[in-house]
Amino acid sequence: MFDFDNLKINLIRLILTLLIIFFTLIFFGISPFEVFESIIYGSLSSESKFIRTLMVWAPISLASLALIYTFSAGMWNIGIEGQIIMGAVGATFIARSFLGEYLISPYIQILFAMLFGGFWGLLSALLKVKGNVHEIFSGLGLDFVASGIIIFLIIGPWKRDGIASTGGTDLFHKSSWVPTIGSYNFPLMLILIILFLYLISYVVLNFTSLGIKLKATGINVLATERFYFKSDKYIIFSYLIAGSIAGIAGFSQASGAYHKLVPSISGGFGFLSILIVLISSKNIYFSFILSFMFSILIVGGSQLQIRLGLDNSIIGIIQATFVLSWLILQRIKIENKILQKISGMFYK
Amino acid sequence: MKIQIKNLSKSFGDLQANKNITLSLNSGIHALLGENGAGKSTLVKIISGQLSPDSGEIIINGENIGLGSAKDSIKNGIGLLNQDPLDFSNLSILESFLVGINENKPFRKIEIIKAKILDLFEIYSIDIELSTKTNSLSIGERQQIELIRLLYNGAKLIILDEPTSAFSLDQKKMIFETLKKLSDEGIIIIFVSHKLDEIFEICETGSILKAGELIESIAKPFDSKKILSKMFETAEFHKTEKKYLERVNKFKIIFSKSDLFYENRTDFVKDYTFGNVIGIAGLQGSSNDKFIKNFFSNEFSETRILNEFGNPFKIENYYYMPADRLERGLFKDLNLLEHYALAFSLNKTFLDWKIIKQTAKNKIFKYNIKSNLNNSLSELSGGNQQRVMLSLMPDNESILLLEQPTRGLDYNSANKIWEMILERKNNDIAILFSSTDIDEIWEYSDIIFSVSGSKIMDISYKDNLTKETIIKYISGLV
Numbered sequence: 135m136f137d138f139d140n141l142k143i144n145l146i147r148l149i150l151t152l153l154i155i156f157f158t159l160i161f162f163g164i165s166p167f168e169v170f171e172s173i174i175y176g177s178l179s180s181e182s183k184f185i186r187t188l189m190v191w192a193p194i195s196l197a198s199l200a201l202i203y204t205f206s207a208g209m210w211n212i213g214i215e216g217q218i219i220m221g222a223v224g225a226t227f228i229a230r231s232f233l234g235e236y237l238i239s240p241y242i243q244i245l246f247a248m249l250f251g252g253f254w255g256l257l258s259a260l261l262k263v264k265g266n267v268h269e270i271f272s273g274l275g276l277d278f279v280a281s282g283i284i285i286f287l288i289i290g291p292w293k294r295d296g297i298a299s300t301g302g303t304d305l306f307h308k309s310s311w312v313p314t315i316g317s318y319n320f321p322l323m324l325i326l327i328i329l330f331l332y333l334i335s336y337v338v339l340n341f342t343s344l345g346i347k348l349k350a351t352g353i354n355v356l357a358t359e360r361f362y363f364k365s366d367k368y369i370i371f372s373y374l375i376a377g378s379i380a381g382i383a384g385f386s387q388a389s390g391a392y393h394k395l396v397p398s399i400s401g402g403f404g405f406l407s408i409l410i411v412l413i414s415s416k417n418i419y420f421s422f423i424l425s426f427m428f429s430i431l432i433v434g435g436s437q438l439q440i441r442l443g444l445d446n447s448i449i450g451i452i453q454a455t456f457v458l459s460w461l462i463l464q465r466i467k468i469e470n471k472i473l474q475k476i477s478g479m480f481y482k
Numbered sequence: 483m484k485i486q487i488k489n490l491s492k493s494f495g496d497l498q499a500n501k502n503i504t505l506s507l508n509s510g511i512h513a514l515l516g517e518n519g520a521g522k523s524t525l526v527k528i529i530s531g532q533l534s535p536d537s538g539e540i541i542i543n544g545e546n547i548g549l550g551s552a553k554d555s556i557k558n559g560i561g562l563l564n565q566d567p568l569d570f571s572n573l574s575i576l577e578s579f580l581v582g583i584n585e586n587k588p589f590r591k592i593e594i595i596k597a598k599i600l601d602l603f604e605i606y607s608i609d610i611e612l613s614t615k616t617n618s619l620s621i622g623e624r625q626q627i628e629l630i631r632l633l634y635n636g637a638k639l640i641i642l643d644e645p646t647s648a649f650s651l652d653q654k655k656m657i658f659e660t661l662k663k664l665s666d667e668g669i670i671i672i673f674v675s676h677k678l679d680e681i682f683e684i685c686e687t688g689s690i691l692k693a694g695e696l697i698e699s700i701a702k703p704f705d706s707k708k709i710l711s712k713m714f715e716t717a718e719f720h721k722t723e724k725k726y727l728e729r730v731n732k733f734k735i736i737f738s739k740s741d742l743f744y745e746n747r748t749d750f751v752k753d754y755t756f757g758n759v760i761g762i763a764g765l766q767g768s769s770n771d772k773f774i775k776n777f778f779s780n781e782f783s784e785t786r787i788l789n790e791f792g793n794p795f796k797i798e799n800y801y802y803m804p805a806d807r808l809e810r811g812l813f814k815d816l817n818l819l820e821h822y823a824l825a826f827s828l829n830k831t832f833l834d835w836k837i838i839k840q841t842a843k844n845k846i847f848k849y850n851i852k853s854n855l856n857n858s859l860s861e862l863s864g865g866n867q868q869r870v871m872l873s874l875m876p877d878n879e880s881i882l883l884l885e886q887p888t889r890g891l892d893y894n895s896a897n898k899i900w901e902m903i904l905e906r907k908n909n910d911i912a913i914l915f916s917s918t919d920i921d922e923i924w925e926y927s928d929i930i931f932s933v934s935g936s937k938i939m940d941i942s943y944k945d946n947l948t949k950e951t952i953i954k955y956i957s958g959l960v
Contacts, residue, residue, distance in 0.1 A: 341832055341833050342831055343824075343827060343830055343831060344831070345833075346816075346820055346823050346824055346833065349813075349820070350813050350816060350824055353814065353815045353816060356810045357810055357811055357812060357813055360778070360801075360802045360803070360810075361824050362797060362798060
């Protein structure tokens with residue numbers, strides 16, 4: 135079921151989008167070459183930088199994967215941020231418990247992160263299915279509730295000894311950190327989990343009846359009944375899966391990136407992932423690549439100020455230009471024509 | 483007004499829907515004929531600006547008009563009456579006129595507009611309060627008001643896309659009278675239909691489309707034999723009288739007293755043998771479709787189908803096919819292959835695409851579906867969508883619940899579809915269908931339920947009925 139034409143179209147679209155960004159930067163009087171070079175330098179030029187990029191990629195790729203499930207079922211899972219946050223809370227709960235000092239801690243953390251995130255997703259789903267609350271509103275509401283819970287925990291029950299500050303909890307015990315190997319702390323376990331989840335999801339979405347039923351639910355709830363399945367069940371499934379995967383993203387943030395719980399633990403990666411999944415049209419391999427590109431942008435962007443004296447907000451402009459021009463190109467469908475021209479050239 | 487269409491062509495992928503169509507009209511009611519998929523809808527959509535053609539031009543009164551823009555078409559006096567009314571059902575008549583008014587003025591004098599509408603209502607003898615909510619009107623009335631709204635907005639050319647498929651006889655009469663009046667006023671009307679009797683009744687000229695090409699222009703007096711032979715490959719469809727197996731197994735239908743017309747009746751049960759075709763007759767707007775759906779979803783009434791021991795059948799024994807294809811029947815963004823995956827590998831965790839592909843190919847061949855396996859359903863013509871719905875019927879012993887199974891299909895396609903349905907008499911439990919077409923009910927049913935409003939008026943074997951008695955029952959006359 136691998137769609138090569140689709141991949142080709144996406145690649146052409148990517149090139150066009152980069153061209154648009156190129157000219158946007160020139161319009162602002164900034165050399166695009168210097169910017170691209172700095173971004174690559176800042177994100178990929180050394181092993182430690184690469185691993186930093188990987189640690190940003192991990193939550194983004196996980197959140198994007200999570201969203202593919204809910205988007206497939208036609209659900210705008212705005213609550214993804216809350217699900218990441220609750221995942222981080224679940225992970226922190228284990229890291230701070232007596233288990234936190236044992237090497238088994240990260241694995242139990244993942245389990246709890248999935249439980250907490252999955253539960254948060256389930257709330258949105260139940261509100262949708264039982265209460266008929268639109269998922270965008272419930273998701274947004276639950277995001278706020280999750281932000282409230284995390285701040286309460288940080289300045290309340292989980293505050294640092296003596297001081298209650300929004301700077302975060304105490305650092306976790308080292309056994310509770312995401313396990314790494316080598317002197318550059320390559321997070322092998324996390325990467326393997328991500329690859330495994332992507333592979334499983336590829337199979338689930340393309341080769342199981344669950345995958346196709348999710349997709350069908352997303353297109354026409356009214357028609358599902360006559361194919362003998364209940365769309366409600368599949369909406370709940372999609373949220374449970376998405377919440378659990380987003381929970382792992384929260385775990386990665388808490389135990390991998392910060393080694394503690396901070397108020398802004400989700401890093402806005404949930405919302406960013408919504409853009410990624412929109413751009414990739416729920417396409418799994420493209421989400422995988424795009425989330426990596428966006429992490430390069432985020433990590434490399436911090437170099438712009440140091441190296442070029444440019445404000446960090448230029449990254450926001452690049453991201454926004456990327457998303458907007460992508461969506462416009464998708465709408466006007468110019469790539470097909472280019473593709474035909476190119477293949478025409480080859481056949482001559 | 484004079485409209486000239488020159489060399490219009492349009493293709494979707496490999497499919498050439500319109501091919502060099504040239505046509506010129508300046509008055510009267512013009513018929514557009516052709517079998518399903520001949521390109522009628524595409525042509526209509528191009529003229530009304532909903533689609534932009536690959537090549538060709540449209541000239542109105544000597545001037546080229548912009549193509550592919552519905553706004554331009556309206557400005558040039560082209561109005562389209564859709565198959566189903568495209569109005570705002572929760573607005574009043576006056577409000578829907580206000581929404582649709584084609585003027586760029588921020589403020590409007592409602593009294594003037596009202597007077598103008600009422601004038602038109604008087605001319606076309608429509609007697610409905612302007613404050614009436616649209617959704618309390620019948621489909622026929624709504625279409626009539628849509629017609630007036632097109633006139634109000636200055637339409638000089640009105641296209642009707644199979645307007646009568648949703649009408650009762652009275653409503654049809656109403657619309658036809660309005661159309662004749664409009665034509666007398668000098669308005670050009672393009673009438674798209676595949677019902678020859680209607681075309682003979684009101685059209686003066688016509689064009690026959692076939693496989694995207696305009697193959698023949700016709701004019702009164704029409705020769706139906708010739709037209710049929712041009713539309714279809716064979717002039718007449720040869721019906722073969724088939725013998726079906728004598729079945730012995732029985733099922734029951736328990737009728738709830740609240741569904742029955744006579745108030746003093748009680749619930750009662752009837753036994754039928756397997757393989758019977760039950761037609762539920764009713765006028766447009768009656769509950770005949772709802773009874774079909776109810777056997778599947780049990781939400782409308784207490785009337786049920788039971789097995790011979792009085793127990794309900796399993797849900798998987800039913801195949802329910804709703805009348806509105808894309809709204810409740812199919813998944814418009816899933817492709818054909820994925821539909822077969824949904825229908826034929828339900829209880830499997832993993833999908834075997836090889837087997838599904840094989841099943842799909844067989845079904846597409848058997849049901850004569852003109853499409854690629856990778857085409858999404860929204861890319862298919864209405865007739866093909868209908869055939870896809872039927873092709874998704876499970877292979878095992880079923881109770882088929884078919885809402886208007888041949889809605890929107892031409893004569894030839896409908897006959898072919900029925901041949902396939904009837905074939906299933908030999909191994910299905912029962913075949914129930916609803917229709918507003920008395921001829922269809924009469925032709926194919928063994929047992930007929932006549933429905934008027936939301937009540938069942940009569941339950942009889944066909945042998946005990948005549949067409950006239952059915953018409954009496956469904957009109958509520960007893």
